[in-house]
Amino acid sequence: MNAITEKISLSTDVDMANFWMPFTGNKQFKAAPRILKSAKGMYFTTADDQKVLDASAGLWCVNAGHCRDEITEAVHKQMMELDYAPPFQMGHPLAFEAAKKIAEVMPAGLDRIFFANSGSEAVDTALKMALAYHRARGEGQRTRLIGRERGYSGVGFGGISVGGILANRKAYSGALIPGVDHISHTHNLAEMAYSKGQPAWGAHLADDLERLCALHDPSTIAAVIVEPVAGSTGVLVPPQGYLQRLREICTKHGILLIFDEVITGFGRLGKATASELFGVTPDLLTMAKAMNNAAIPMSGVAASRHVHDAIVNGSAGGAIEFFHGYTYSSHPTAAAACLATQEIYRKEGLFARAAGLAPKFEKEIHALRGEPFVKDIRNLGLMGAVELQSRDGAPGARAYDVFLKCMEKGVLARFTGDIMAFSPPLIVSEGQIEEIFATVKKALHEVA
Ligand SMILES: Cc1ncc(COP(=O)(O)O)c(C=O)c1O
Secondary structure (H helix, E strand, C coil): CCHHHHHHCCCCCCCCCCCCCCCCCHHHHHHCCCCEEEEEECEEEECCCCEEEECCHHHHCCCCCECCHHHHHHHHHHHHHCCCCCCCCCCCHHHHHHHHHHHHHCCCCCCEEEEECCHHHHHHHHHHHHHHHHHHCCCCCCCEEEEECCCCCCCCHHHHHHCCCHHHHHHHHHHCCCCEEEECCCCCHHHHCCCCCCCCCCHHHHHHHHHHHHHHCHHHEEEEEECCCECCCCCECCCCCHHHHHHHHHHHHCCEEEEECCCCCCCCCCCCCHHHHHCCCCCEEEECHHHHCCCCCCEEEEECHHHHHHHHCCCCCCCCCCCCCCCCCCCHHHHHHHHHHHHHHHHHCHHHHHHHHHHHHHHHHHCCCCCCCEEEEEEECCEEEEEECCECCECCHHHHHHHHHHHHCCEECEEECCEEEECCCCCCCHHHHHHHHHHHHHHHHHCC
């Protein structure tokens, strides 16, 4: 244990051996655990009663702030009334109401909503929809799926196959979906370091899809999936014109475009979706996380009418049209949380609030330019990253220490490799934005 971990090691009486923690260095964590016991609004409270400002909305998901009474009450009421209803061949009112509410904020035309429980499941669902769509239209030879380097689309076999993060693929490389290829990522510090908002350089990187079309023949490609702003790989903002160009190439070749909006959906960029912000409409859009403020696991896919209709109208009446779904698709409590969350977003105008705070967020995060180890800063909406120089021979170690230092000083940030990522709840105040980056600044001066 080093000095930093010792200081923030939080006591708990629970035996930690049994819980095999996800995406966590289990041995490291259990030697110096960080336990959160409660949360309200912008703050977590740790097991030793330290208040921690949430600079990452949990995992990019608690957009309305923690423990909102409206959501808690809606879930409680639902649990008392109807704890569960099977979603196969049966329905319950909130499932239809939630789908309608979600459709209202989706891009025009993407108003057929399929529910799942995690972002990974939403991605698998969208990939299956793409394959089923082409098959229903007599183009069953379109089986190829295209992802992007550095992309993160969850951890299902679909998601890691189209995803482009080595560590998530390496151990499973022999079992990835066949016939998947990747376009290049858009990260290029020589051309776009310290961009504010969308980098001016790089629209042409979308042409990499033409390279894959020339290699595989476009008539074999079912879909391309990208995060409009890549989140987990360290906030890669798309160059101006890039997504438009990707859309044009997909349309030209009859390839479906899937936007993975698991992070960007529901106000993170100041609009309901990145699609709305960029004015680019995909054929399928995945969502999760903030769709119900992460209160109960829930995700979904918004499908365009043409995808939905091709699959649903392509089968005889009485037959199941899409052989896919989950026991907990449209779970009553998740749907109740979803409706309550969407009402908070609407009533409090949180998407517009995020847009209004974005300039302040940009100013404060870019004020870290020139601080120790900083080699790039990028941002869009209430999403930003500070990329650090890696310590020789120890990639990720410096950002981990900054993360610990921030935690010690009362701010919970995220890190991926040597990139610090920030995505506070949309209820964050200007003062709290200042506090987040002032804390990061201090932390940068205290690490080696
Ligand atoms: C863009 C994107 N897609 C998919 C996922 C996977 O979501 P989940 O962890 O809910 O499976 C994530 C998670 O962070 C994500 O950021």
